[in-house]
Amino acid sequence: MPELPEVETVRRILDRVLTGRKLAEVEVAPDEIVLQGVPSEVVAAHLGGRTVTGTGRKGKYWWIELDEKPMLFGHLGMAGWVREIGADTIRLREHGQAPLDEPSGRPKFLKLRLQTEEGREVVMTDGRRLARLWLGASPEEDPRVSALGPDSWTELPEADDLHRMLVKRKAPLKAILLDQKVFAGVGNWIADEAMYHARLAPGRLGTSLSLSEVEVLREKLWQIVDLAVSVGANSEQFPESWMFHHRWGGGKGVDLIEGEAIRRDTIGGRTTAWVPTRQK
DNA sequence: CTCAGTGTTCAGTG
DNA sequence: TCACTGAACACTGA
Numbered sequence: 001m002p003e004l005p006e007v008e009t010v011r012r013i014l015d016r017v018l019t020g021r022k023l024a025e026v027e028v029a030p031d032e033i034v035l036q037g038v039p040s041e042v043v044a045a046h047l048g049g050r051t052v053t054g055t056g057r058k059g060k061y062w063w064i065e066l067d068e069k070p071m072l073f074g075h076l077g078m079a080g081w082v083r084e085i086g087a088d089t090i091r092l093r094e095h096g097q098a099p100l101d102e103p104s105g106r107p108k109f110l111k112l113r114l115q116t117e118e119g120r121e122v123v124m125t126d127g128r129r130l131a132r133l134w135l136g137a138s139p140e141e142d143p144r145v146s147a148l149g150p151d152s153w154t155e156l157p158e159a160d161d162l163h164r165m166l167v168k169r170k171a172p173l174k175a176i177l178l179d180q181k182v183f184a185g186v187g188n189w190i191a192d193e194a195m196y197h198a199r200l201a202p203g204r205l206g207t208s209l210s211l212s213e214v215e216v217l218r219e220k221l222w223q224i225v226d227l228a229v230s231v232g233a234n235s236e237q238f239p240e241s242w243m244f245h246h247r248w249g250g251g252k253g254v255d256l257i258e259g260e261a262i263r264r265d266t267i268g269g270r271t272t273a274w275v276p277t278r279q280k
Numbered sequence: 281c282t283c284a285g286t287g288t289t290c291a292g293t294g
Numbered sequence: 295t296c297a298c299t300g301a302a303c304a305c306t307g308a
Binding site: 132144178188 | 285
């Protein structure tokens with residue numbers, strides 16, 4: 001699920017539970033794909049007993065700083081998630097009940113489990129193995145994080161700078177919005193949402209965009225991300241007017257938004273939901 | 281059984 | 295070298 005708002009929500013969970021705390025118990029799944037060949041024991045041994053000194057995020061990447069280098073970096077891929085296992089969950093588990101996905105009460109697809117001295121616990125899961133976990137020195141020195149463009153929530157460039165960047169690109173707007181070197185953190189649904197509210201067709205080439213169009217796009221994009229962050233990426237609280245609620249359609253003739261037909265095309269290699277009568 | 285999927289990377293092309 | 299496209303990755307769930 002993770003795009004920028006979901007990853008920011010994850011970072012806040014990690015920060016709330018872990019920052020200032022010592023990691024008393026650490027479990028790292030022996031998943032050579034998620035860990036990119038690094039032995040899980042190596043990661044677990046480094047994390048165990050460390051104190052978390054802070055958390056960070058850029059685009060869809062997050063990290064946990066420790067009292068001793070290196071720090072832990074993560075990316076949730078398409079299906080990864082992080083959540084706190086609350087005291088209620090632990091109590092249920094102790095009583096032999098299963099509050100989580102599996103009969104054992106243990107989360108399915110668990111990749112990482114961190115428990116503080118106080119007994120608070122967070123888990124990361126990923127059923128598709130497109131998530132990544134790795135140790136690195138710092139965001140600045142990390143090749144993946146340092147390759148990102150400005151974060152689309154905290155560092156979104158001013159409209160004139162953005163316009164200068166976009167008009168150099170001959171690709172469809174959809175593809176540019178998904179380019180993490182330009183809009184770090186934007187993913188498939190946010191890109192479509194922003195274009196829908198900015199009334200721009202996803203196939204518009206970057207070279208064709210006027211300054212005023214970019215101003216509107218920038219404003220809509222930021223508002224969408226900011227609201228999604230503020231509701232904790234809880235999609236049930238996204239406004240009714242958002243494409244989000246319609247983009248995957250009911251399949252039962254429900255592919256209308258405010259009376260207009262939603263079209264689905266593959267643009268920039270991804271399924272793109274848009275409304276030709278409203279987006280030009 | 282087939283196919284799409286809220287992401288990234290890499291090979292191939294122009 | 296740059297910009298861009300499409301497939302691969304690995305697996306679930308509809």
